Amino acid sequence: MTRSLTILGATGSVGSQTLDLVARNPGRWQVEALTAGSDVAGLVSAAKACGARFVAIADAAKGEALKAALAGTGIESGAGESALVDAAARDAEIVITAIVGAAGLPPTMAAVKRGAQIGIANKETLVCAGPVVTAAATAHGATLLPVDSEHNAIFQVFPHDDPAQVERVILTASGGPFRTKSREEMRGVSVADACKHPTWSMGAKISIDSATLMNKGLELIEAAQLFPVDVERLDVIVHPQSVIHSMVEYVDGSVLAQLGSPDMRIPIAYAMGWPERIATPAARLDLAAIANLSFEKPDLERFPCLALAWAAMRAGGSAPCILNAANEIAVAAFIAGQAGFLDIDAIVAETLNMVASGPVATLEEVMAIDAAARRTARALVAKRAA
Numbered sequence: 001m002t003r004s005l006t007i008l009g010a011t012g013s014v015g016s017q018t019l020d021l022v023a024r025n026p027g028r029w030q031v032e033a034l035t036a037g038s039d040v041a042g043l044v045s046a047a048k049a050c051g052a053r054f055v056a057i058a059d060a061a062k063g064e065a066l067k068a069a070l071a072g073t074g075i076e077s078g079a080g081e082s083a084l085v086d087a088a089a090r091d092a093e094i095v096i097t098a099i100v101g102a103a104g105l106p107p108t109m110a111a112v113k114r115g116a117q118i119g120i121a122n123k124e125t126l127v128c129a130g131p132v133v134t135a136a137a138t139a140h141g142a143t144l145l146p147v148d149s150e151h152n153a154i155f156q157v158f159p160h161d162d163p164a165q166v167e168r169v170i171l172t173a174s175g176g177p178f179r180t181k182s183r184e185e186m187r188g189v190s191v192a193d194a195c196k197h198p199t200w201s202m203g204a205k206i207s208i209d210s211a212t213l214m215n216k217g218l219e220l221i222e223a224a225q226l227f228p229v230d231v232e233r234l235d236v237i238v239h240p241q242s243v244i245h246s247m248v249e250y251v252d253g254s255v256l257a258q259l260g261s262p263d264m265r266i267p268i269a270y271a272m273g274w275p276e277r278i279a280t281p282a283a284r285l286d287l288a289a290i291a292n293l294s295f296e297k298p299d300l301e302r303f304p305c306l307a308l309a310w311a312a313m314r315a316g317g318s319a320p321c322i323l324n325a326a327n328e329i330a331v332a333a334f335i336a337g338q339a340g341f342l343d344i345d346a347i348v349a350e351t352l353n354m355v356a357s358g359p360v361a362t363l364e365e366v367m368a369i370d371a372a373a374r375r376t377a378r379a380l381v382a383k384r385a386a
């Protein structure tokens with residue numbers, strides 16, 4: 001049976017791996033819509049290859065170029081943020097949300113509001129607006145299936161019918177490229193150094209978040225939104241081989257884990273095929289060749305972003321949204337050469353101190369606090385550069 005599918009963020013790392021699975025399974029999915037940020041050529045070539053019906057580009061200035069490149073193909077197009085919402089609102093059974101950052105929030109909400117099956121990779125959406133998104137999913141009958149490998153692993157071994165059986169949820173972390181480096185050694189690292197992830201190949205922003213361990217912090221907050229467990233039952237362990245993708249410890253002391261090679265097509269295929277499993281070309285685990293699995297405690301002093309995220313999760317309300325917005329600005333500044341690697345945690349900490357947090361109940365409140373935190377973080381970046 002052919003199922004309809006929309007991919008938000010189709011030109012990125014998760015988006016292109018989703019399209020790879022579509023191409024390997026002819027007839028299984030009909031692509032309804034694809035979106036991108038500003039990559040016209042990538043979007044057009046992906047749309048032609050998979051036979052998408054509609055494409056949207058976030059950068060409004062690229063709308064005419066997109067239309068011209070699609071001339072004669074019969075593929076409809078739109079540009080600007082509202083066009084992304086239009087793409088998500090189209091009638092596709094499954095939506096993979098692979099936009100990077102809080103920019104994914106409005107289109108994700110559009111898909112949630114029409115009760116779609118959503119494979120959620122765009123963790124920033126759940127971090128900044130988790131309670132709003134999950135309440136809307138319940139109200140509109142949408143299904144949220146985690147694509148992030150850790151949450152996908154937890155989803156596969158979680159007792160959904162009886163969460164009281166859970167003692168602890170343990171997220172694994174590779175430790176990133178600077179796992180063994182001192183703060184002093186991290187001071188002068190380049191963007192290329194920070195993007196050299198030891199086990200996963202990913203987009204720039206998440207690679208840098210992995211290097212600061214903010215990624216694990218965002219994932220803790222994401223887990224608190226996706227699974228009905230008290231935040232004090234969420235834990236992190238560093239596991240450099242990235243073979244165990246996360247674990248659930250039960251009240252009887254049993255620990256259930258999901259293992260696999262570090263290939264995002266495994267969790268993406270799980271979310272696309274659910275409740276069925278789909279064959280993927282991911283390398284099979286050769287445990288004898290891997291030989292050893294090791295574990296260590298995360299170092300919150302060398303990696304303060306994880307401590308900041310942990311505190312924001314415990315504080316709740318708008319604190320995770322402020323943390324996320326400040327991090328997006330600080331990471332963008334690092335990529336642009338306007339801030340150093342160690343400025344990232346400093347900017348996030350200062351923004352959290354400067355922007356008052358409190359309860360948030362609506363999408364509008366989330367957007368307002370996100371904007372305020374971004375303004376503050378931008379001013380802090382400018383102050384450093386002056």
Ligand code: NDP
Nearest residue numbers: 009011012013014037038039058099100103121122202203
């Ligand atoms: P990439 O940077 O590779 O791709 C991001 C996608 O979002 C691209 O299609 C990009 O378009 C689009 N985009 C960027 N900015 C905007 C914007 N302002 N508005 C609309 N679209 C935009 O990211 P990844 O694929 O690595 O990550 C995507 C999400 O998935 C992130 O939230 C990440 O944390 C999460 N994730 C990623 C994993 C991975 O292995 N990569 C693993 C687990 C989670 P364009 O190409 O035009 O810039």
